[in-house]
Amino acid sequence: MDSPSMSAAIRALLRRDLLLAYRHRGEIANPLVFFMIVITMLPLGISPESAVLGSLAPGMIWVVALLATLLSLDSLFRSDFDDGSLEQILISPHPLYFIVLVKVFVHWLVTGLPLALLSPLLGVMLFLPEAGFTPLFLSLLMGTGVLSLIGAIGAALTVALRKGGLLLSLIIMPLYVPVLIFGASVVRSAIEGFPIAGELAVLGALLAVSIVLAPMAAAGALRISVNG
Amino acid sequence: MAWQWFYRLGSPRWFYEKTNRWIPWLATVTALLLITGAVWALGFAPADAKQGNSYRIIYIHVPASFLALAGYYVMAIAGAIGLIWKMKLADMVMKSAAPIGAALTFMALVTGAVWGKPTWGAWWVWDARITSMLVLFFLYLGVIALQGAYQHQATADKASAILALVGTVNIPIIYKSVDWWYTLHQPATLKLTSASSIHPSMLYPLLLMIVGFYCFYALALMFYTRAEIVQRERRTAWVNELVGAAK
DSSP states (O other), X not given: OOOOOHHHHHHHHHHHHHHHHHHTHHHXXXXXXXXXXXXXXXXXXXXXXXXXXXXXXXXXXXXXXXXXXXXXXXXXXXXXXHTTHHHHHHTSSSOXXXXXXXXXXXXXXXXIHHXXXXXXXXXXXXXXXXXXXXXXXXXXXXXXXXXXXXXXXHHHHXXXXXXXXXHHHHHHGGGGHHHHHHHXXXXXXXHTTOOOHHHHHHHHHHHHHHHHHHHHHHHHXXXXXXXX | OTTHHHHHHTOHHHHHHHHHHHHHHHXXXXXXXXXXXXXXXXXXXXXXXXXXXXXXXXXXXXXXHHHHHHHHHHHHHHHHHHHHHOOHHHHHHHHHHHHHHHHHHHHHHHHHHHHHHHHHSOSOOOOHHHHHXXXXXXXXXXXXXXXXXXXSHHHHHHHHHHHHHHHHHHHHHHHHHHHHHHHHHSOOOOOOOOGGGSOHHHHHHHHXXXXXXXXXXXXXXXXXXXXXXXXXXXXXXXXXXXXXXXX
């Protein structure tokens, strides 16, 4: 029996994952609602004054975006694992690297991208200075990609555990440190009037390195989780 | 032929029996080094001109920090060997290295805080090095948590080996980014003494302590690994004999 070509397999997987995401539209909204609720809590907990919030906004938005991504990561492989389709994917003849990459891409498309698109609204709510809006969007656009890619490793490691959610955050968050530092500093530099090309380039480099390495580690982790 | 020793290392029983003979020697050397180093450092090394006697905590702080970092690499390399050659012993070493490394990192953080209070006037400062040590501590905790989460030991070993390796790739990036973050946002008011600027009369006891800590680390790793071996091989004939003989 001939197996379909790799590009056909990737297209099929892309279509399936996007369709699944579309059928569970409510789940796409959850991280976004979480994002907005936490941002609403901040002025209540800290101070409603624009000067205070404005100076805290870049870091706050980044930290909350990070948490929102973390919360959605647990479902990356979970439903496929539960209904057994993950095992089918694992025994397919196509390299697992690309399959993981496609799944992560869809995850980013339904969480990272909406978070980045929503960020200007939250910037307004937190009195982010005007110069920071485009850099915030750009840094979130690239940074959430890195977050999804690194997070996929944690999701793959914990997929077979019944209560993997908290553990996933525990093992993945330390690895998010560089993304958070550079992501937030892009926005801060822009507000203070410094050039941001260098820092954006570092974020791009982090993205490139994680595209190459993270799916490999996640693929290895998936094989261990499912077979073990 | 040349690689025979490598495969022999893979046998937990071989390791257990070998270390039976190594431990008394290593323990003696460790005790001698640590006692000599500590007495010299605390009793005879001169007090610092500016910091007085409070600087003496570096004789614990510096060796602990060295081994906190080195221990992560020991753990990651053992994990890689376990993943690649499926060596049982390497998996056990990896599992044993995690709590020891976490303890040393914690010790480095606490001694740093104790030193920071009289010197900088604060228990905690968001300095680049301190922050990256804290992140290292969290990385260790992640590996320990992952080890404990699985039902099957073999899965736990492989999963935490992958996590340790991912952490290894990340440690230089984390270190560099934290360094960059610190230099951007805070004036460099706090400078740690660089190793070259320390006077020989203070340096020699420090070197003794560092070598002593390395020996202590090796010793602790052996004890943990031996306990792990007995635990995991409890159904084999040789462990039963060993336990029977002890009774």
